[in-house]
Amino acid sequence: MAQGEFPSNSAASSNDEHWRSQEPIHEERHLKVICIGAGASGLLLAYKLQRSFENLELILYEKNADLGGTWLENKYPGCACDVPAHTYTWSFEPNPSWSSKYAGSDEILRYFQNFTQKYDLAKYCKFNHRVSKASWNTKMGRWDVEVANLAEGTTVLDSCDILVNAGGVLNSWRWPDIPGLRDFKGVLLHTARWNPAVDLSGKHVGLIGNGSSAIQLLPAIRDLVSKITTFIRSPTWILSSSSFEQHVYSREERHAFESDPSAHLKYRKELECNGNSAFPLFIADSEVQKATFDSMVTLMKGRLQNKVLEELIIPSWAVGCRRITPGDKYLETLASDKVEVIYGGIEKITEAGCVGEDGVERQVEILICATGFDTSYKPSFPVVGENGKILSEVWAHEAQSYLGMAAAGFPNYFMFVGPNSPIGNGPLLIAIEAQADYMLKMMNRLQTENIHSFSPKPDAVQDFIEHKDAFMKNTVWEQECRSWYKSNSITGKVTALWPGSTMHYLEMIAEPRYEDWSFKYSGNRFAYLGNGRSQTETERRKFS
Template identity: 30%
Template sequence: MDVKQLPVRRSDVAIIGAGFSGINIACQLQRKLGVTDYVIYDRASDYGGTWFANRYPGCGVDIPGVFYSLSWAPNAEFSRAFPSQPEILDYLRRVATQQNIPQHIRLRTEWTGAHWDEKACKWRVFLTDLETGAPFIHEAKILVSAVGGYVNPKYPSLPGLEDFQGPVAHTAAWPEHLDLAGKNVVVVGNGCSASQTVPAIIDQVQSVTQFVRSPQYYVPMPNIKIPQLLRQAFSLLPALLLLFRWFFFWLLETSLFQFYNDKSGQRAREWAVKTSRDHVRKTAPEQYWPLLTPSYDLGCRRRILDDRYLKTLSNPKMFLTNDSIASVGKNSVTTMSGKEYPTDVIILATGFEFTQWKSDSIIGRNGVSLQQHWRQFGGIEAYKSVAMSEFPNLFYLLGPNSGSGHTSVLYSIECSTELILKLAQPVLNRRAAAVEADGNAEREWCETIQGALRKTVLTKSCSSHFTDAHTGWNFFSYPFSSLRFWFGTRFPDMSHWTYT
């Protein structure tokens, strides 16, 4: 179809993604700038982002709930220290409803690309209505990518899987009505999702055979219930809830130092490794210790906060193995050693495809694609994690190097949102047509980030899915303190940004 014939919609701001990032920036556009001319697009059937997509049994957060909430919308109602998926989704939707956000959300709509219109100083965003298949264009002064990474399932290559006669469920695409009662279940993977799923299903199944792909580090962390009296105190005394929030902020911040390759970092890692191994030996059956003892540096991959998983390994219904799957039959799984396991249900806890970095279909100034831009810079990056030169009025939330292995991602989202609001305000107030990051400042920032990362364990040697296998660049982690992130977004050097 001729692009000129496509229907066109318009607003000041277009936001892609209706999870925490998209909901938060929409709320803050209204609260702080008085902007209501915006639209949020999401391809899912309902909003909530990661917390709508991930609905597997036992799903929850591994950051204390008091800090896994928005600073301007504290939540006193979480029932446990580490809230469950239903509670988090309920909280997010409650915040959105209170701020009248749902009326701005358009679901079952997927973006396929965006082109910068230099003459009009607008983004032409290409989208498709997934219900009808009809494409259309949305023109906006400001384009915000609030697309998260923990949504798209990553499926392993298992010969014969298509012939399996029972249900196959990925933790990131959990069927609404999956009956596991009395079934022989195979779980593929042993990361965070698997460690939550296995304890949640063990009582109802006939057996669980779990295939370990790589050992993990486990941190003992009981998920204690928050007494009703304390929750009432949080509601009546907001300052008390704020005090708890600050306490956990600083507590989590201290764990940053164990990622560094200096002497203090090595000592911190040695202590954490000892804690993990002691916990494994105290809690898990001895026969599984070799499968639960990593050889890579602590910090390379996400640690698992363990409440019930290691205890579950002592259940007679449970069997753990690193014997790789060779093939899948109609009602069984056969391993490389030739062993065959009767199987009624296969659960894939194999992680996510990080497809949020659309690059070849985003075209900035002079016809340069984002993919070309990143090739020039040497890898996926963004100045202050939110913007790139040659791409005016385009901002990322949860952008490159905005994540962290030691604290709440919502903190990063809020900091980045504050910076985006500051930069976008002159454009939205019609005092400027466009704002763009300075290329030299962007390159210097990029070199600073990657130089700092090389002094940590977060490098190519980790073989992490957050590291580019070709360049060795880590495009996820922020290697500095959270306070530096805060100051850098609240008090940016405006000489590094150009307004036209």
């Protein structure tokens, strides 16, 4: 039998044992990994697998024509990272040359493009390929994957030992569910599918939403347009103090970071420590929360200078219940003569504009929907696990993962930034690195032992969810505010966030709790002991 073959049904297990009986302990069989997505997470996985694994086949199927994920797709004016850019890098791949504190989407995309080029990762990517179905093959211990070749209009059939979903949570953008949306005769745009050919100059623009995208977009287009009518249905907290304002690094500052790695590292640590230290804010009724609430109210009032808008925009619920966004110039723009604020829901969209709850039609020439993404965590394609169960149906009422990375009943399947990952608890990219390291530990066992498959035990998932739900009751995230942390509901369960800080998460997943996993074996579980020789003895024999 060739080393690359690994029959996992019972009839073939004896042949596998025969192959392993001639090899040293932990001999690496051929491992094939399919990753869905070539954004930040997928590229990181490729880097780590390339660095650490041999006898490996890896494919990243990417629906877009190029890499970059969200930073390739989001091109609206003002689009930027809402955390300091110097903390939005891989820990091992700093960028001392960021132009500003909150880098724009084009600059962030270049970072990941440069990362890909430096480590020759594009060779793993198949662009214009969208995964349309993935089914677990219990007999063979593999995933059967259907992929649509978007360029040629054909279907590719593939299979793998490990399937990793790196599509991201903010990936499936959505139009607002408002009657008449398609009746609008003007220009209709979505922030996640921006058309750069559209000229906003001198136009009356309608803007739906006041989440992160709208907060960045509004001040960015103010000087272009003749008027903005913005439709807002709920208040939101805006980080409006000077410490959260945009800062463009001077040539001297960039040179200092580029020429002195220790100075750059010190600055990165300061930024990261600031991010990590914010976690007590999310504990309801904490002294930090109370002090921050009072401070934020004062700061926002100072920026708005408008009693009517103060009543509409400043929340009564705790700071952090929904994602807080640095709003450089947003509040000042909102209160300017150029902006008309319509508070409340939109009853319908007409050929000429939007009808609010007051029954009045506001006519606009261009309508921009900053209405976000489907954050239900349900895959957009069928993921069929054991006993024919489909993940989107299993998660119909609540997305329940194991530590944000796996799902019970779906063997050899991982996801980056799955439900209850630390996506708003502190610095994110370091948590993604930790998830990748965890996945590699599990993959290493599959490659070097006699394992057919593994998946988290259902009772382990339920215990985690029970703990998570209990923890969330003491946080601001469970208060009554509409948030994508709760699948865009007001009072639903917190499905997006980890029950603790990012640092807490890093400690939790530093080593797998193997007792939480169900392992199935191909024949004798100890067949990987092989010929009684260690890898060290075998290597010594090879080079003697």
